[in-house]
Each structure stands twice: as structure tokens, then as C-alpha cells.
Amino acid sequence: MELAPQLRRIGNDIIAAHLILGDEGMTLVDTGLPGHYRDLMRELNDLGRPVSDIKGIVLTHGDSDHIGFAQRLRSELGIPVYIGAEDAARAKGAKPPATPKDPRRIGPVVRFFAYAIAKGGFRTRPLQEVTPVQDGDVLPLPGSPRIVAMPGHSPGSVAVHVPAVRAVFVGDELTTRHVLTGVEGPQPAPFTDDQAGSSASLDRLADLDVDWVIPGHGAPWHGSTSSLIAAYRSAEGRSAD
Template identity: 85%
Template sequence: MELAPRLRRIGNDLIACHIIVGDDGMTLVDTGLPGHYRDLVRELKQLGRPLSDIKGIVLTHGDSDHIGFAERLRGELGIPVYIGAPDADRAKGAKPPATPKDPRRLAAVVRFFAYAITKGGFRTTPLHEVTPVHDGDVLPLPGTPRVIAMPGHSPGSIAVYVPAVRAVFVGDELTTRHVLTGVEGPQPAPFTDDQAGSSASIERLAGLDVDWVIPGHGAPWRGNTASLIAAYRSAEARPPVR
């Protein structure tokens, strides 16, 4: 699905990943679940571009619903996979720590996990090799993505700032649709290692000149980062859903 010229979306408001389309190739930001590979192939067919035009994959963090088909592309086509250095082991299969129990509503939980199952959520292959990245790195990929360290959801969570498409991809540092409650709007994401750290990291988005703030779960936020941060802070102040 086209969000904007040179910016495409795969998946939906439950789980999504994105393509930055350039004349010199394409960059993937996250790779969802294994079943999203078919959606990628379909999207590229519409664009008239081969898989070999993908020059790199940037993972916002190492959780299983973001590394999806990355190893398939790396192993079959040699496409490099970039990830925040502290999440390298997680992407390679290290078990993440237990997180506090999040609020949930049965219908939303069933919908999320049913969708994950249809997309092969229990068949994700860990990465065998990754390229660690650090705060401030500018990657040699289409769109010239810049890494912004945003620890909290996981130690190596990053935002991927791509001025070429006026967007910043924030992974699970925030969500605009809570997958366990169905509540919409900018808010803290579930399954977060360090919520206080995640909340502090949101301020790293302040001042970015973007039209889009794009999470891994929920609708893309169309607007500036100041309005997004304000909405996030308002959600933080509300009592949790029960």
C-alpha cells in the first residue's frame, strides 16, 4: 500500500513493515512475520521491482514480529540486516526478559494472535548475521536512513529517520493501536522491557522535520512530532484500561 511517493506499507494496523523506494534501490524497515514475505513479493510486483533491488534491511529492534522474513532475504540474496547493537543477540534468538503484565481485552488479544498465526508467527527464523548500528549512524542505503537510539522497549531499540520520505519509523517505542486492548492513538506499547526508559526516549523525536511517525503496530501518525509527543503524554496520564 502506498502511504506517500516512495513510501510503501506491508501488513496492517496490527503488524506492519515498510519499504523506502529509491531510484538506486529499496530499503526495508522491519520485516514483520514470515508470512509477510508473500505480501512483500506482491507489493514489489506492483512496483515492477525485483527482490534484488532491496539493498538493506533496518530493524527497529529484535523482537520476533519485526525480524520475520529478514533471515530469508539475508540468506538467499545476501541482503545486509542492520540493528541497534544491544539488540543483536535478541535478533539472533536470545530470549528477551519477562515484562510486566499489560492490560488486555479478550477480543483484541484474540484478533492480534489470530493474525500473527496466519502470518506464521511461530515460524520466525532468528538471524544468523547482523550488522550492529549505533546512535547517529547514517546507513549506506536508499533513502540515507539515520539511526536514533531509543532504548526502552528493548535495549537496542532505534528510530529510523528518513528525511527522503519525511518519515521516522519508531518500531515499538510507542504504538498507535495497542494490540492487547485495541485502544487507538499514540500511547506506550505493550511487552516493553523498561517503560520509564521508553518514555524518556520519546523526547528524542522532538524537533524532527517529518510528516509521518510510523510505528510497527497501529496506524501511521500523520503530523509533526510535537503533536505526537503531546498525545503520547496525555495517554500516559490516563488510568490503564481494564
């Protein structure tokens, strides 16, 4: 799905990954679940580009619904995988801590888990090797993605700022469609390790000049970071009442 001339979406509002296009190659941000590999192949076929044009994968964090087919591309094609240093162990299979129970509604929960199962959620392969990144790193990949540390959802969560496509990818630091309740709009994401830390991290987006703020779950936000943060704070306030 085309979001902008150099930006493609793989997946849907339940779980998504994103492809940044450049003349010198492509960068993949997150890799969803194993079954999204076929969706990627269909997108590349439509673009008329080989999978070898992908020069690197940048993971917003190490949860299983974001590392999906990363190990496949790494092992078969030697494509490097970058991740926040504090999430390297999680991407390699370390078990995340238990998180507080999130609100849920039966319909959205069933749809989320049915989709995850259909996309091979139980077949996710941990990464065998990753390249750790830190806040402020500019990666040698198409689009020159810059890392913004966003601890909270997980210790090594990062946002990926790509000025070339005027977008920032925020992983699960927020969601615009809660997979467990179906509620739409910017709001805290479920399964978060440290919600207070996640909320504080959002302020690190405030000065970014972008047209798109793109979460891993929910519709992309087409607008400024300030408008998104304001909507998030409003939702956060309502949930605290």
C-alpha cells in the first residue's frame, strides 16, 4: 500500500511493517509476523524490485510481532538488522517481563489473535545476530534513518526518523487503534513494560518536522507530531479518570 511516493506499507491496521524506497535500495522498518513475508514479496513484485534491494532492517523494538521475518532475510541474504541496544536480547529470544493487564473487548481480541495466527505468529524465529544502535545514530541505509531512543514500551524501543519520506516510525510507543479494545485514535499501546516512561518518551518527538507518524498498530497519523501528542495526552487523561 502506498502512503507516499517513497513509502509503502506492508500489512494493515492490526500489524504493519514499512518499506522506504530509494534509488540506491530500500530500508525495511519492522518485519511484522512471518506471514508478512508473502505480503512483502507481492509489494516488491508490484514495484518491479528484487528483495536483494533491501539494504537493511531497522526494528523499533524486539517483540515477536515486529521481528517476524527478519531472521529469514538476515540468514538468506545477509541483510543487517539494527535494533536499540537494550532490546537486542529480546529480539534474540529473551522473554519479556509480564506487563499489567490491559483493558480488552472480546471482538477486537479475537480479531487480533486470529490475524496473528493466520500470519504465522507462532512461527516467529528469534534473531541470531543484530547490530545494536543508540540514540542519535544515523544509519548507512537508504533514507538515512536516524534513531530516537524511546524507552518505555520496552527498554530498547526506538523511533526511526526518516526525513527523506517526512516520517517517523514509533513502533508500539503509541497506537492509533488498540488491538485489544478496538478504540481508535492516538493512545497508550498495550503490553507496555513501563507506561510512565513510554508517555514521557513521546515528548522526544515534539520537534520533528514530519508529515507522518507511523505506529506498528493502527492507521498512520498524517499530521504533525504536536497534534498527535495532544490527542494522545487527551486519551491518556480520559483513561486516568
